[in-house]
Amino acid sequence: MALARGYAATDASKPLQPFTFERREPREDDVVISIKYSGICHSDIHQARNEWGNSVFPMVPGHEIAGIVTAVGAKVTKFKVGDRAGVGCFVDSCTACASRDVDLEQYMPGLVGTYNSVEADGKTPTQGGYSDSIVVKEGYVLSIPENLPFEATAPLLCAGITLYSPLRNWGAGPGKKVAIVGMGGLGHMGVKLAHAMGADVTVLSQSLSKKEDGLKLGADHYYATADAETFTKLASTFDLILCTVSAEIDWNAYLGLLKVDGTLVLLGVPEKPVPVHAFSLIPARRNLAGSMIGSIKETQEMLDFCGEHNIVSEIELIRMDQVNEAYERVIKSDVRYRFVIDMATL
Numbered sequence: 001m002a003l004a005r006g007y008a009a010t011d012a013s014k015p016l017q018p019f020t021f022e023r024r025e026p027r028e029d030d031v032v033i034s035i036k037y038s039g040i041c042h043s044d045i046h047q048a049r050n051e052w053g054n055s056v057f058p059m060v061p062g063h064e065i066a067g068i069v070t071a072v073g074a075k076v077t078k079f080k081v082g083d084r085a086g087v088g089c090f091v092d093s094c095t096a097c098a099s100r101d102v103d104l105e106q107y108m109p110g111l112v113g114t115y116n117s118v119e120a121d122g123k124t125p126t127q128g129g130y131s132d133s134i135v136v137k138e139g140y141v142l143s144i145p146e147n148l149p150f151e152a153t154a155p156l157l158c159a160g161i162t163l164y165s166p167l168r169n170w171g172a173g174p175g176k177k178v179a180i181v182g183m184g185g186l187g188h189m190g191v192k193l194a195h196a197m198g199a200d201v202t203v204l205s206q207s208l209s210k211k212e213d214g215l216k217l218g219a220d221h222y223y224a225t226a227d228a229e230t231f232t233k234l235a236s237t238f239d240l241i242l243c244t245v246s247a248e249i250d251w252n253a254y255l256g257l258l259k260v261d262g263t264l265v266l267l268g269v270p271e272k273p274v275p276v277h278a279f280s281l282i283p284a285r286r287n288l289a290g291s292m293i294g295s296i297k298e299t300q301e302m303l304d305f306c307g308e309h310n311i312v313s314e315i316e317l318i319r320m321d322q323v324n325e326a327y328e329r330v331i332k333s334d335v336r337y338r339f340v341i342d343m344a345t346l
Contacts, residue, residue: 001023001025002023002133002135003023004020004022004023004127004131004132004134005018005020005131005132005346006018006019006021006131006346007019007130007131007320007323008057008059008127009047009057009058009061010057010058012048012049012050012055013049015324016048016061016130016324019060021058021060021131023134023135024119024124026071026072026073026135027137028073028074028076029075029076029137029138030072030073030076030135030137031069031071031076031079031135031137031138031141032069032071032072032133032134033067033069033070033085033087033136033141034069034070034133035066035129035132035133035134035343036066036067036150036151036343036344037065037066037150037151037153037154037342037343038062038064038066038129038131038154038341039062039065039129039157039158039340039341040062040064040338040339040341041064041155041185044061044327045327045330045331047059047061048061048327055116056125059115059116059127059128060127060128060129060131061129062114062129062131062341063088063089063113063114063157063158064088064129064154064155064156064157064340065086065087065088065114065128065134066084066085066086066144066151066153067085067086067087067134067343068082068085069081069083069084069085070133076138078143079138079141079143083143084144084145085141085143086141086142086153086156086303087114087129087134087136087140087141087142088142088157088158088161088299089106089114089161090111090112090113090114090140090293091119091126091136091137092112092119092140093105093108093110093111093140094108094111102296102297103297104295105296106292106293106294112126113126114126114128116128130320131343131346132343132346142157142296142299143300143303144303145304145306145307147310148307149312151315151317151340151342152312152313152315152340153312154315155185155189155312155313155315155340156189156302156303156311156313157299158293159185159186159189159313159338160189160193160303160306160311160313161293161298162186162189162293163186163193163194163242163244163267164193164294164302164305165291165292165298165302166240166242166267167193167194167197167199167240167242168298170263171240172193173197173198173199174199176199176200176240177199177202177237177239177240177259178194178199178200178202178239178241178242179201179203179204179234179240179241179257180201180204180241180244181204181205181225181242181243181245182204182205182243182244183203183205183210183213184244184245184337185335186268187203187205187244188213188217188337189313189337190242191203191214191218192217192218192311193305193306195217195220196305196309196311200221201220202219202220202221202222202237202238203222204225204241204254204257205222205223205224205225206224206225206226207224207226208222208224210336213314213336217314225249231253231256231257235256235257236257236258236284237257237259238259238262239258239261239262240262240265241254241257241262241263241265242267243264243267243268244268245268246268246270247270248270248271248272251274251275251276251288252276252277255280255281255288258286260284260286261284261285261286261287262284263286263287263289264287264288264289265289266290266291267291274288314337314338315338315339315340316336316338316339316340317340317342318339318341318342319341319345320342320345321345326339
């Protein structure tokens with residue numbers, strides 16, 4: 001076993017603190033990665049504070065990982081020492097399940113999260129990217145395009161794929177009108193990706209405070225949802241709406257913005273149940289859907305797409321010892337647009 005250093009949540013009520021733990025010995029199909037950058041996702045905060053009720057401590061968060069390969073097992077063929085590598089939201093899945101589907105593995109049984117999960121042996125806890133190294137099976141390691149700035153690529157491993165997957169699934173592209181609800185860490189990635197796919201992109205944000213950013217990043221239109229006229233003006237406009245916020249909103253009002261056969265996709269996780277009136281859906285055959293992340297195959301596709309279009313996240317680089325302050329700022333939406341930890345400061 002190799003010792004690793006990181007920051008961990010040891011209790012839901014305590015700040016993250018320095019933590020030393022063991023990584024498993026590399027097996028013949030493993031890739032060893034020296035972590036250079038780790039993005040901060042809001043789900044890290046939810047889990048570190050046990051807000052979803054399933055946290056196991058001590059926990060090293062982080063599933064937006066960019067690093068350099070330092071060793072490979074004898075059966076590894078896709079990576080070599082020195083390669084740029086990424087690790088996203090999961091590090092294993094059930095490869096023998098009857099229901100296995102490599103295109104939909106993120107929705108299949110047996111998924112092993114990058115942290116706050118248990119490896120396939122049923123007992124070894126997984127620990128995430130707020131650390132100096134990680135050992136991952138080759139099939140769950142991503143290749144990061146050489147042309148992308150390394151630190152700004154890390155958030156693509158969660159924020160990027162979370163937006164890319166529904167955009168691809170619901171056919172965003174030329175001739176399609178796409179709305180992104182929320183101009184934050186997820187939303188700004190949706191703007192960049194939908195624009196690169198050729199869609200007509202609208203941002204629906206509570207205010208116009210980030211309008212300049214939105215238009216610069218690729219939005220064609222930008223509206224304030226605090227203005228009731230927005231919902232009148234844009235009624236029956238969109239083919240696809242991606243909702244990235246977790247706050248309570250008037251779901252029926254947003255459904256009214258969809259065309260016939262349009263789809264509203266939930267990406268954020270509201271605390272309370274989503275109240276929807278049947279007549280917000282039935283008269284226009286509208287759809288209310290949800291989407292999570294993507295498969296390893298789709299995540300690599302996303303990274304390659306971002307490489308082709310020079311797409312990365314807008315970030316604020318921080319030191320490891322600033323992580324607790326960063327958590328508080330994420331909660332206050334005081335970041336444009338993703339925090340990334342420089343692991344050299346660990």
